[in-house]
Amino acid sequence: MDDTERKMTKIAREVSKFTVQTMKEDGIGTAEFDVIYLVRHNPGITQTKARETLKIDKGAAANQLCQ
Numbered sequence: 386m387d388d389t390e391r392k393m394t395k396i397a398r399e400v401s402k403f404t405v406q407t408m409k410e411d412g413i414g415t416a417e418f419d420v421i422y423l424v425r426h427n428p429g430i431t432q433t434k435a436r437e438t439l440k441i442d443k444g445a446a447a448n449q450l451c452q
Contacts, residue, residue: 420449 408418423435430438436446 416445416449424450 405415408414419439420435423438424430432446432450435450436443439446441449
């Protein structure tokens with residue numbers, strides 16, 4: 386791994402830590418973030434399709450998508 390790639394990896398790791406910390410302060414966990422991302426990039430997605438894409442059961446889908 387060259388020096389540039391190492392720096393990019395370190396930057397990505399720090400951005401990830403910052404994102405998780407910021408989301409936690411707003412009461413958003415990684416599961417909720419996955420749902421937000423999916424819906425944002427797939428407007429009009431059905432609950433069934435979201436559940437299949439995220440590989441979660443019906444109860445978890447209903448809980449996360451209907452909050």
